[in-house]
Amino acid sequence: MPRKDALVRLHARLVAQRNALREKISDEMGLAFLDDDGINDIGETASQVERAELHTQLAALESRELEEIDFAITMIREGRYGTCQRCQKPIPVARLQALPSATTCVECQRRSEESGGAEGVEENWAGAMEYERRGMDEEPELLEFEEIES
Template sequence: MARKDAILKLRETLLHRRNALRRALAGDLSLLQELHQTKTGDVLDAAADTVQDELNSQLLEVESRELTAIEDALTAMDQGEYGDCEGCGKPIPLTRLRAIPYATDCIACRRKSEMSNGSHGKVTWNRVFEDVEVDSM
């Protein structure tokens, strides 16, 4: 399959995922609003609702980031810039684009980026939780 044909197929995949994310985000937002309007029974119910709200808001954030990346990829397609690495300018391999259709860099540039920020490809969990505020009881 030619690269152009593969990119057209990826466009369909991106459009399908974008529409699914839009529906999911609309549903998640309405669910959060509905939950805030209902009152809970006791302190334990309120705590459980708070935890669920936090999980839902984190999921919304992840889905929102993915939606933005997809919309950026579709814009790049419209401008004829899709599929080229932002780091080195070379075409991103189709296998990577099939795995992550909104990828903006090739694997080599992604590795360089990860190495330059000091993580060496490993997840540093303390960084994940650095910005989270912990309320004392």
């Protein structure tokens, strides 16, 4: 299948995904803000708040996905879709089908990850893990609490 045909099919798939996501986000936001009848006990209220938070978080995730899809659709319409932003070579269609928001080819993405981050953003997972470990080591012992109460 020629590249142009594959991109046309991918565009149609992205438009369908965008429409489905818009509907899903609308549903999630509607479920997040259900009216309270005012006769709930504490448990029911807590459950409603938890459900509302879940729906809000799902809507936020879906909104980020929607932004990526909108970006890809815009790039297709402008004729700039499917070209690596680093090396300017075509991104393989299989990669675009798996990750429609891809802006780099596999090789450039791999080099970026090996060098410690993407586009000026440095990721330091070892440092983050060490920071987390240090925070865990500083847990107060039960004896410290007993001394405070005395």
